[in-house]
Amino acid sequence: MTGAEPATIQVFPWAPACAADSGSWCSRVYGWTHNDFLARSADVIVDRALAIVLIVLIAVVARALLHRAIDRLVRGAAGGPSRVPAVLRRRAPAGLRQIAAPLLSERRVQRANTVGSVLRSTTSVVVLAIASIMVMAEFGLNLGPILASAGIAGVALGFGAQNLVRDFLSGMFMLLEDQYGVGDVVDLGVATGTVEAVGLRITTLRDVHGTVWHVRNGEIQRVGNKSQGYAVAVVDVPLARTVDIAKAVELAGQVAAEVAATEDVARQLLEPPEVLGVETVTMDGVTLRVTAKTQPGQQWMVQRALNAAITKAFDRAELPRPYAAVPPSGPPSGPQSGRSEP
Structure with missing residues (x-):
């Protein structure tokens, strides 16, 4: 008897029919465990496990590719030309341009990193959700009620959190369009002051009296930036x-x-x-x-x-002003002042 001969699996009369099929997962699992349930489920478990592993691998690769594309986009936005007004480029002194260039570059990098972080988080959530639905489908779950419930919950959440969504989207566009940044003096309509923090939901600014205002981005209808460009x-x-x-x-x-x-x-x-x-x-x-x-x-x-x-x-130069001061009128002066006639 040579070592190349396959091992013979003893099949009992009560064993499942698939156990007699040599080379199948059912036969192998039955030979390892002699368990009827595991042997019958072996082919399904292995097939689904391979499908789940493939789904997970594809999700990981897709997430990595999307993050890489976002990183390249962020690097391009951070290193691209800045929106410096023409008057500042033409007429500003060389020293001022040297001072302003690093500040503008740093602000552009911060804005690009913030947007990139949001995009990476969004893509991760989307890829994870799609992969989870596909994995549940592999287990034979009926996704119709689940998707319907998720749709209803999404609609209810959309109505209930529409202000939050509006604030979030407004903050995204403000960052993308570089409407203002930290240190700018802005007029937001509801408050005017120096911007101390810019978030996706709230903008924080301090007015000349030292009062800190927290303004929701969705409530900002207009922005007057008093310190952008010149x-x-x-x-x-x-x-x-x-x-x-x-x-x-x-x-x-x-x-x-x-x-x-x-x-x-x-x-x-x-x-x-x-x-x-x-x-x-x-x-x-x-x-x-x-x-x-x-x-x-x-x-x-x-x-x-x-x-x-x-x-x-x-x-x-004694140039006259409006509302010139008039000497105050008083009692007449002289030796007779304050005396009454006899």
């Missing part, structure tokens, strides 16, 4: 209607040029200040407007500097 400092100086407009415009231009030459203000300017002239005319006086294009978020510092210098110069 800003404009606007100075309105009220004057009396009798003022010499030409003299006031000339003096405002000289003072604005002097302020722009100072070291602190010069670093924040993108263009020299410009005197636009008379902005409004009313029965009480006229308003002279001066503007200056500045770095994002620095318009208020430049505006205060220009306002203080122009006001001081106008006072020295």
Whole structure:
């Protein structure tokens, strides 16, 4: 007897019929366990196990490929060209561009990583759900009631959590469109302040009084970003209607040029200040407007500097203002004051 001869499996009369089929899983399992139930179920168990393993492998590979594609998309978005306004690229000093470039790049990377994390989580949930349904189908479960129940639950959840879904989708689009980021000064309609955190559901900002506002993204109907790209400092100086407009415009231009030459203000300017002239005319006086294009978020510092210098110069030049102060009236002075007639 050679070692190549197959082993003979003893089949008892009460053994299942499939046990006599040599080479089948039923015969092998019966030879190992001599268990009737396991032997009869062997072929089904092995076939389904192989199908389940194949489903799991395909799900793992699909998830890995999708995550790899998302990672490549994120790297491309993080390393792509930034949306820098043309005025900042053309007219900003070289030092400002060198400072702003890393900040814009970091912000772009953070935004891309956030969106990539959400996309990876979403694809993982979708692949896991599909794989679970296919595995349950392999076990012979009736998926009709399960899918119907899931559909009803999804509809109920959609109605109940529609605000949450709206907040989530609004947050996604805000991140994708780069409407604002941490550190920006924004007007969201319901609140105005500096953005401290941007989430998929809530945006947190702090106003000038130190109050922290938590605004749901789904409630934001408009966004006014006061510190994206560049800003404009606007100075309105009220004057009396009798003022010499030409003299006031000339003096405002000289003072604005002097302020722009100072070291602190010069670093924040993108263009020299410009005197636009008379902005409004009313029965009480006229308003002279001066503007200056500045770095994002620095318009208020430049505006205060220009306002203080122009006001001081106008006072020295004795240019009349509206509502000039009138000396308070008092009792007549003289030797007869306070005396009554006899």
